[in-house]
Amino acid sequence: MPGVTASTNTSLPFVVSDFATLAEGLDYAARGETGCNFFGRKGELRQSLTYREIRDLAVTMAQRFDKAGLKRGTRVAIVAETSPDFLVFFFACQYAGMIPVPLPLTIHLGGHDAYVTRLRSMIVKAGAEVAVGPAEMLHYLKEAAGSLKMIGTPEDFYALPFEGGALRPFTSDEACYIQYSSGSTSVPRGVLVSQQAITSNARGIGRHGLDLRQGDRSTSWLPLYHDMGLVGFCLTPMLSQITIDYLATKNFALRPLTWLKLISEHGSTISFSPTFGYELCVRRGLNGSAKTIDLSRWRVAGIGGEMVRAEILDRFVGTFGVTGFSAKAFLPSYGLAESTLAVTFTPLDQGVEVDRVDQEHFAQTGSVVSVKRNGIGSSRAARPFVICGVPLPDHEVEIRSELNVALPDHHIGRVVVRGPSVMDGYFNDPVATSAVFTDDGWLDTGDLGYMTDGRLVVTGRRKDLVILNGLNIWPQDVEWAVEALEDVRASDVACFSVIEPGEGERMIVVLQCRLHDVAARESLRKKVVATVRKTCGADCQVVLVPPKTLKFTSSGKLSRSAVREDYIAGEIFDLNLAVGQSGPARAAFSEQRK
Amino acid sequence: MQWTADTVQTEVVQLLEPFNPKGIELTPETDLSADLYMDSVAAMNLVMEIEDRFEIDIPISLLPDVNSLQDLVDVVLAQLSKD
Numbered sequence: 001m002p003g004v005t006a007s008t009n010t011s012l013p014f015v016v017s018d019f020a021t022l023a024e025g026l027d028y029a030a031r032g033e034t035g036c037n038f039f040g041r042k043g044e045l046r047q048s049l050t051y052r053e054i055r056d057l058a059v060t061m062a063q064r065f066d067k068a069g070l071k072r073g074t075r076v077a078i079v080a081e082t083s084p085d086f087l088v089f090f091f092a093c094q095y096a097g098m099i100p101v102p103l104p105l106t107i108h109l110g111g112h113d114a115y116v117t118r119l120r121s122m123i124v125k126a127g128a129e130v131a132v133g134p135a136e137m138l139h140y141l142k143e144a145a146g147s148l149k150m151i152g153t154p155e156d157f158y159a160l161p162f163e164g165g166a167l168r169p170f171t172s173d174e175a176c177y178i179q180y181s182s183g184s185t186s187v188p189r190g191v192l193v194s195q196q197a198i199t200s201n202a203r204g205i206g207r208h209g210l211d212l213r214q215g216d217r218s219t220s221w222l223p224l225y226h227d228m229g230l231v232g233f234c235l236t237p238m239l240s241q242i243t244i245d246y247l248a249t250k251n252f253a254l255r256p257l258t259w260l261k262l263i264s265e266h267g268s269t270i271s272f273s274p275t276f277g278y279e280l281c282v283r284r285g286l287n288g289s290a291k292t293i294d295l296s297r298w299r300v301a302g303i304g305g306e307m308v309r310a311e312i313l314d315r316f317v318g319t320f321g322v323t324g325f326s327a328k329a330f331l332p333s334y335g336l337a338e339s340t341l342a343v344t345f346t347p348l349d350q351g352v353e354v355d356r357v358d359q360e361h362f363a364q365t366g367s368v369v370s371v372k373r374n375g376i377g378s379s380r381a382a383r384p385f386v387i388c389g390v391p392l393p394d395h396e397v398e399i400r401s402e403l404n405v406a407l408p409d410h411h412i413g414r415v416v417v418r419g420p421s422v423m424d425g426y427f428n429d430p431v432a433t434s435a436v437f438t439d440d441g442w443l444d445t446g447d448l449g450y451m452t453d454g455r456l457v458v459t460g461r462r463k464d465l466v467i468l469n470g471l472n473i474w475p476q477d478v479e480w481a482v483e484a485l486e487d488v489r490a491s492d493v494a495c496f497s498v499i500e501p502g503e504g505e506r507m508i509v510v511l512q513c514r515l516h517d518v519a520a521r522e523s524l525r526k527k528v529v530a531t532v533r534k535t536c537g538a539d540c541q542v543v544l545v546p547p548k549t550l551k552f553t554s555s556g557k558l559s560r561s562a563v564r565e566d567y568i569a570g571e572i573f574d575l576n577l578a579v580g581q582s583g584p585a586r587a588a589f590s591e592q593r594k
Numbered sequence: 595m596q597w598t599a600d601t602v603q604t605e606v607v608q609l610l611e612p613f614n615p616k617g618i619e620l621t622p623e624t625d626l627s628a629d630l631y632m633d634s635v636a637a638m639n640l641v642m643e644i645e646d647r648f649e650i651d652i653p654i655s656l657l658p659d660v661n662s663l664q665d666l667v668d669v670v671l672a673q674l675s676k677d
Binding site: 547 | 653657
């Protein structure tokens with residue numbers, strides 16, 4: 001049984017992200033003893049590779065690519081399992097001057113056709129000529145890709161000759177990889193990340209955001225086909241010779257506490273998760289592990305990837321505080337794949353800071369007024385927003401109006417970003433690219449927010465905003481409230497608005513319903529309407545649908561716009577209507593049809 | 595314990611019972627998502643139960659091809675034969 005890789009190199013000086021390309025960074029990290037460890041479903045060590053071993057395997061694989069006649073610039077689709085093979089092929093591309101395209105996994109029972117369609121659109125859009133994936137997934141790849149120049153398992157590629165193959169690594173002014181990001185499943189958009197963008201972002205994260213130091217160790221269950229997993233917990237640590245302990249996403253989802261056990265056992269200091277990861281842990285609870293789990297060395301518990309929800313993080317501290325976990329370790333951040341990964345970080349060792357704003361003022365004016373806890377107006381409803389911090393050095397964030405005019409502090413508008421981490425564009429997609437850049441060259445993130453003393457606060461997605469009778473309603477507020485009901489699960493709810501001619505905007509709440517009894521469904525519908533009314537003071541129409549109706553983007557976020565399109569197209573309709581139920585559902589349906 | 599196709603099937607049916615509140619009859623043809631309304635959360639819970647019961651690892655890459663109860667039994671048998 002091999003041991004895990006060390007957290008510290010014995011003789012190699014610690015260098016934080018001071019490299020012009022990934023290959024240069026890996027060459028350096030390979031001179032030490034740190035590396036990557038892969039753990040199984042119960043937290044047992046499965047495989048361990050030093051950066052030297054990863055580099056050696058990547059270099060010979062790059063020679064094989066050359067010997068096989070693959071040209072520089074070739075796109076290589078790689079199924080991004082959390083495995084040594086993914087790292088080897090990703091870095092082999094760096095030494096071969098070829099562009100890796102990480103492909104997602106899926107967990108949907110019986111989702112074969114949808115998955116193949118998604119892979120196909122990604123492979124086609126990237127113009128990939130090579131595809132590699134584990135044996136049990138090869139049939140999806142073959143079905144999705146049709147005929148490519150080369151398609152096979154890692155073993156197939158390892159069997160190719162390498163002697164005499166040339167290395168032709170990317171230079172600092174070239175591309176690095178393609179990251180599929182936002183955008184619906186059917187029309188994927190691949191961010192072309194350059195060597196400059198990834199090394200700039202890793203520098204900002206390493207030096208500014210996390211202040212990486214000798215002895216830091218990272219742990220991750222984040223999928224490697226997602227920017228937070230790939231950039232945050234593969235490329236950035238490598239560029240600073242930091243050891244990474246990996247847990248496959250599936251194993252985290254099944255047994256979330258394994259994440260915390262790994263952090264405890266191996267003395268990790270840095271790990272990130274969207275809010276829901278912390279929520280999963282809270283739901284499991286400590287289960288008597290309090291005595292064995294020690295989270296006191298966890299100095300950066302990052303949160304990103306979706307809106308940060310302070311109340312969940314408070315509950316995490318409530319549950320796991322006894323393990324030595326410090327609330328000051330929480331590090332809210334903001335970013336997006338179009339800016340490689342990170343845009344803003346809050347200061348280290350500060351914890352979550354919340355701006356409490358006047359709910360009514362906020363809803364009616366599009367600007368915010370902070371509410372002091374004990375000041376005048378404390379009786380008014382306050383809406384808490386988590387502050388996401390300041391931009392990385394050399395990066396700028398502004399808030400713009402719909403007319404692209406810069407807005408002052410405390411005014412809600414479009415969040416735009418500029419800096420060296422921002423992409424040049426989506427791969428092979430000038431139309432999508434020009435749609436996300438302003439005329440003066442800033443990236444429009446598609447998010448809404450405001451600034452307060454140079455710090456960014458994100459309030460939601462622009463296009464998802466529901467406006468009813470002049471009231472701004474954030475759909476995630478409605479969704480979270482409904483998800484908290486009994487018989488409803490996370491990711492079961494989509495809220496959006498439709499504009500009816502002559503009627504103005506109406507709010508629709510689509511809810512995936514597992515109840516079989518017609519009366520029970522109607523009772524749930526009433527509860528949802530009441531809850532929504534309590535949450536935002538507005539009425540909504542509830543549409544109960546079967547599980548698996550809602551659509552998600554390639555990064556797993558709810559796609560309200562896709563659900564909305566399905567609704568308008570008449571592809572989504574109420575379960576109780578389907579069984580011929582009369583009553584409220586029928587009435588609601590006929591109303592929506594008129 | 596030496597598993598056979600029959601005992602695996604019996605065991606899988608038992609593990610599926612909590613996901614079958616309506617108590618429909620479970621046959622090899624039962625469709626997990628269409629008949630039992632299993633979504634990905636339920637699927638992950640089922641995978642965990644199965645992994646723990648049979649002491650096997652189920653790669654999630656197999657799930658898209660699992661439609662029926664029989665498909666699930668076949669996956670378990672295939673993974674058992676690997677260990």
